[in-house]
Amino acid sequence: MRHNEPSEDALERAAGAIRSAQAIFIGAGAGMGVDSGLPDFRGDSGFWKAYPPYARLGLDFVSLANPRWFASDPELAWGFYGHRLMLYRETEPHEGFAILRRWMGRMSGRGFVYTSNVDGHFQKAGFSPDQVYEVHGSIGAMQCLSECGVNTFSADPYSLNIDHQTMRAIPPLPKCPRCGAMARPNILMFGDWGWNSSHAETQQQQLRSWLASLAGAPLVVVECGAGTAIPTVRLACEDIARRYDAILIRINPREPEVPEDQISLPMGAYDALRALDERIGSWTPQ
Secondary structure: OOOOOOHHHHHHHHHHHHHHOOEEEEEEOHHHHHOOOOOOOOHHHHHHHHOHHHHHHOOOHHHHOOOHHHHHOHHHHHHHHHHHHHHHHHOOOOHHHHHHHHHHHHOOOOEEEEEOOOOOHHHHOOOOHHHEEEOOEEEEEEEEOOOOOOOOEEOOOOOOEEEOOOOEEEOOOOEOOOOOOEEEEEEOOOOOOOOOOHHHHHHHHHHHHHHHHOOOOOEEEEEEOOOOOOOHHHHHHHHHHHHOOOEEEEEOOOOOOOOOOOEEEOOOHHHHHHHHHHHHOOOOOO
């Protein structure tokens, strides 16, 4: 159901829930990155507006986010992912990340981030890697296409040059440091049976350990920019709120619907976090 509480009342209620919490579970989808200036991939029109060459080719996001291209057309594959790798490196996370980190730092139970974003911006904004679960992987890591046993490895040493007229990568392309085979991002793609999930599984176990450590501490769930097209984050936030009897604060300008008695803020992530921070002010943790 859509929460029908007036916006100001909803903001005050949300601020109160954060002030009274001792731990915070942060869910983040693509809408969290849009306020940093990253492209909005919602629907074919948004994707093709960001990348006109793909519109000319008739290739949408789902078509391109497929591991088959690394075998059949690696320059096309790395044109798509290489552009994103360089864009995410060059883009600074917006101030909303720092607000969330500050809230987490005030809470005795600290917090954890659950995100479908692959941009690594929570870590870039100062969150500990031990407090982040990237459920779909990260563009900051790579894996070997030949599965030579190297496991995942950092993308930091690699840079890509992209022909922006064609959105194709200009060789040399990233290679496995162990065997020299083609490398790919450690991201869960569509129709992807070759994703190396080992790092994500470690992060998942860290999340489970943190949840087990709460021991009844009051928890608040703050969800930012997670849509329904791929509802991984929304479902996780609703599940955590239900299991731990927590208030869910859903921040989403397009799809703000929430379960009964939860809080809907139909706003962008940065604007909502800033508005909440102003209402919270400085508070003494519970």
